[in-house]
Amino acid sequence: MMEIVPDLVKLLRAVRLVIFDFDGVFTDNTVLVSQDGNESVRCWRSDGLGISRLRSIGIETLIISTEANPVVTVRANKLKMACKQAVEDKAQAVLQACMDLGVHPTETAFIGNDINDIAALKSVGLPIAVADAYPEVFAHVAYRTTKPGGYGAVREICDLIFHAKEDTLDLVGIYAA
Amino acid sequence: MMEIVPDLVKLLRAVRLVIFDFDGVFTDNTVLVSQDGNESVRCWRSDGLGISRLRSIGIETLIISTEANPVVTVRANKLKMACKQAVEDKAQAVLQACMDLGVHPTETAFIGNDINDIAALKSVGLPIAVADAYPEVFAHVAYRTTKPGGYGAVREICDLIFHAKEDTLDLVGIYAA
Amino acid sequence: MMEIVPDLVKLLRAVRLVIFDFDGVFTDNTVLVSQDGNESVRCWRSDGLGISRLRSIGIETLIISTEANPVVTVRANKLKMACKQAVEDKAQAVLQACMDLGVHPTETAFIGNDINDIAALKSVGLPIAVADAYPEVFAHVAYRTTKPGGYGAVREICDLIFHAKEDTLDLVGIYAA
Amino acid sequence: MMEIVPDLVKLLRAVRLVIFDFDGVFTDNTVLVSQDGNESVRCWRSDGLGISRLRSIGIETLIISTEANPVVTVRANKLKMACKQAVEDKAQAVLQACMDLGVHPTETAFIGNDINDIAALKSVGLPIAVADAYPEVFAHVAYRTTKPGGYGAVREICDLIFHAKEDTLDLVGIYAA
Numbered sequence: 001m002m003e004i005v006p007d008l009v010k011l012l013r014a015v016r017l018v019i020f021d022f023d024g025v026f027t028d029n030t031v032l033v034s035q036d037g038n039e040s041v042r043c044w045r046s047d048g049l050g051i052s053r054l055r056s057i058g059i060e061t062l063i064i065s066t067e068a069n070p071v072v073t074v075r076a077n078k079l080k081m082a083c084k085q086a087v088e089d090k091a092q093a094v095l096q097a098c099m100d101l102g103v104h105p106t107e108t109a110f111i112g113n114d115i116n117d118i119a120a121l122k123s124v125g126l127p128i129a130v131a132d133a134y135p136e137v138f139a140h141v142a143y144r145t146t147k148p149g150g151y152g153a154v155r156e157i158c159d160l161i162f163h164a165k166e167d168t169l170d171l172v173g174i175y176a177a
Numbered sequence: 178m179m180e181i182v183p184d185l186v187k188l189l190r191a192v193r194l195v196i197f198d199f200d201g202v203f204t205d206n207t208v209l210v211s212q213d214g215n216e217s218v219r220c221w222r223s224d225g226l227g228i229s230r231l232r233s234i235g236i237e238t239l240i241i242s243t244e245a246n247p248v249v250t251v252r253a254n255k256l257k258m259a260c261k262q263a264v265e266d267k268a269q270a271v272l273q274a275c276m277d278l279g280v281h282p283t284e285t286a287f288i289g290n291d292i293n294d295i296a297a298l299k300s301v302g303l304p305i306a307v308a309d310a311y312p313e314v315f316a317h318v319a320y321r322t323t324k325p326g327g328y329g330a331v332r333e334i335c336d337l338i339f340h341a342k343e344d345t346l347d348l349v350g351i352y353a354a
Numbered sequence: 355m356m357e358i359v360p361d362l363v364k365l366l367r368a369v370r371l372v373i374f375d376f377d378g379v380f381t382d383n384t385v386l387v388s389q390d391g392n393e394s395v396r397c398w399r400s401d402g403l404g405i406s407r408l409r410s411i412g413i414e415t416l417i418i419s420t421e422a423n424p425v426v427t428v429r430a431n432k433l434k435m436a437c438k439q440a441v442e443d444k445a446q447a448v449l450q451a452c453m454d455l456g457v458h459p460t461e462t463a464f465i466g467n468d469i470n471d472i473a474a475l476k477s478v479g480l481p482i483a484v485a486d487a488y489p490e491v492f493a494h495v496a497y498r499t500t501k502p503g504g505y506g507a508v509r510e511i512c513d514l515i516f517h518a519k520e521d522t523l524d525l526v527g528i529y530a531a
Numbered sequence: 532m533m534e535i536v537p538d539l540v541k542l543l544r545a546v547r548l549v550i551f552d553f554d555g556v557f558t559d560n561t562v563l564v565s566q567d568g569n570e571s572v573r574c575w576r577s578d579g580l581g582i583s584r585l586r587s588i589g590i591e592t593l594i595i596s597t598e599a600n601p602v603v604t605v606r607a608n609k610l611k612m613a614c615k616q617a618v619e620d621k622a623q624a625v626l627q628a629c630m631d632l633g634v635h636p637t638e639t640a641f642i643g644n645d646i647n648d649i650a651a652l653k654s655v656g657l658p659i660a661v662a663d664a665y666p667e668v669f670a671h672v673a674y675r676t677t678k679p680g681g682y683g684a685v686r687e688i689c690d691l692i693f694h695a696k697e698d699t700l701d702l703v704g705i706y707a708a
């Protein structure tokens with residue numbers, strides 16, 4: 001880790017749209033598979049408070065997922081978030097979302113955990129990886145969370161952006177990736 | 178951590194009512210989300226023995242939860258505990274519970290894990306945070322458990338109060354937050 | 355931990371009956387509680403191989419549980435083990451099982467994890483605690499497993515007894531509690 | 532761990548068929564048992580990307596499991612993999628699979644985690660154990676994964692073989708078992 005990068009604060013303050021990969025970001029990247037074919041994923045209760053605080057200051061949020069899976073819909077609905085599933089090309093989906101919402105990619109954050117997120121990470125102003133992402137991802141991000149996916153990573157990102165926007169960010173211990 | 182605070186023992190002995198937040202206290206703060214929308218949470222079997230020992234010496238217990246969720250009802254029923262859900266203002270709910278039960282707030286413990294518990298923690302005589310609470314919470318508590326939420330934190334608190342009341346508390350290794 | 359106690363090997367060789375507590379021994383002591391009231395517990399796949407090897411050399415096994423819970427029945431059936439549930443007095447249940455099977459308590463092992471197992475542990479020749487048992491338990495056991503409950507503790511005990519009986523025990527790293 | 536063994540790279544390049552044990556390899560070796568007898572296992576989402584990359588370069592894959600369990604079928608179907616269940620003799624099943632597919636055992640990898648995998652491990656050119664396998668297994672493998680079963684071990688093996696085949700293998704930090 002490098003020393004704190006003032007640019008990171010600038011990037012956080014510029015954010016108007018936050019786009020999340022689902023598995024490994026909202027979840028711990030495991031899936032519970034039952035014998036009758038039902039899938040369940042493990043999420044972090046405190047993510048909800050972070051997402052709703054972002055909403056309260058007008059930040060747009062979106063979940064993008066490669067797979068079409070009802071569990072993503074269920075979680076997105078619970079968090080009152082929009083989601084796009086069965087996304088073949090995440091970078092393209094990011095750009096489309098920016099256009100739809102009238103937000104510039106430089107004002108957009110993308111959070112991923114695996115190599116199929118790299119193109120999307122390269123397409124935004126604030127690329128972020130969860131603490132336990134695949135190592136190939138870290139070369140392409142401006143920030144690596146301290147919390148793993150499914151254990152507070154989403155909340156951590158929400159808190160960073162919220163406090164940067166509100167000018168209440170505690171810079172101690174915040175480093176660029 | 179500071180050295181053991183004799184006041185902590187006094188506070189433990191004074192307790193007549195113990196109020197718990199649910200997610201992150203009775204659970205590890207994760208939620209299992211199934212594709213059909215069913216939610217499950219992970220609890221600690223040995224909490225039950227602690228709660229029933231508190232009951233056996235006349236201590237009142239209560240669960241307070243922001244969200245209205247059937248899983249809280251299920252767990253509270255299993256532990257034979259009262260619960261209040263869909264609570265917007267936890268501090269207000271704590272005071273109401275004190276009035277209903279005729280217990281003074283200084284004789285009340287509240288256990289939380291997140292920033293939306295801070296007002297409630299400030300309103301009671303014995304504010305407690307679980308080991309893995311959000312760091313902002315620790316400034317407002319008299320005790321931080323050694324066990325994380327969902328992995329023995331509730332039992333630990335029950336044991337502390339039980340042994341303080343019974344005068345069998347082993348003070349070795351007990352420190353104020 | 356003390357140095358290896360030759361008596362431990364003797365105790366292992368004498369065992370004809372192994373009685374297990376369920377929660378915290380066969381499981382990691384958590385319970386998954388769903389919103390419709392269904393409970394699930396987390397078990398270790400490799401316990402099965404250990405139990406079946408004990409059976410193959412004529413060792414009796416039994417699960418004793420305080421609570422009456424269908425999940426215990428389900429797991430016991432899967433492992434082809436007998437189980438007694440809704441047991442108020444575990445020590446009494448241990449002695450009864452010894453009588454029923456014609457095995458002396460000194461030829462019996464009991465494995466527990468919490469303070470309500472202490473009386474049963476005191477009643478047998480080979481009292482064992484899982485690695486992550488409540489500390490009060492350790493004063494009453496001859497062996498503490500290296501693996502936690504639900505993560506190989508049962509298999510470890512089965513392997514120890516099996517290899518002691520077969521005279522293939524690798525004593526390196528085996529210590530009394 | 533020894534230094535990197537050039538032979539390991541040769542073995543990886545020779546692989547045409549990869550056979551996996553299921554529990555403890557695709558899963559973390561736990562099983563969630565519900566009170567109505569339903570079993571669930573915990574898998575790693577990112578295994579799918581690894582398996583599909585192997586498929587894309589013509590490597591055959593197969594799951595072999597001792598137990599007949601619908602959960603194996605469910606996971607195999609999701610990953611579009613073949614599976615053989617209720618396999619009494621894994622070494623025999625490995626040889627049969629080699630014959631069926633016209634692949635020599637020396638061009639085959641087998642991944643296991645427990646002592647009942649040892650005969651199968653001995654029968655192939657590239658025997659592999661997951662990081663958290665039973666220690667008895669390690670004497671019989673050419674490679675031990677850095678990731679545990681159910682937490683990326685399968686993906687790690689897929690990546691190793693893929694990059695060895697594509698000549699993009701990063702040898703830093705890769706050691707023989």
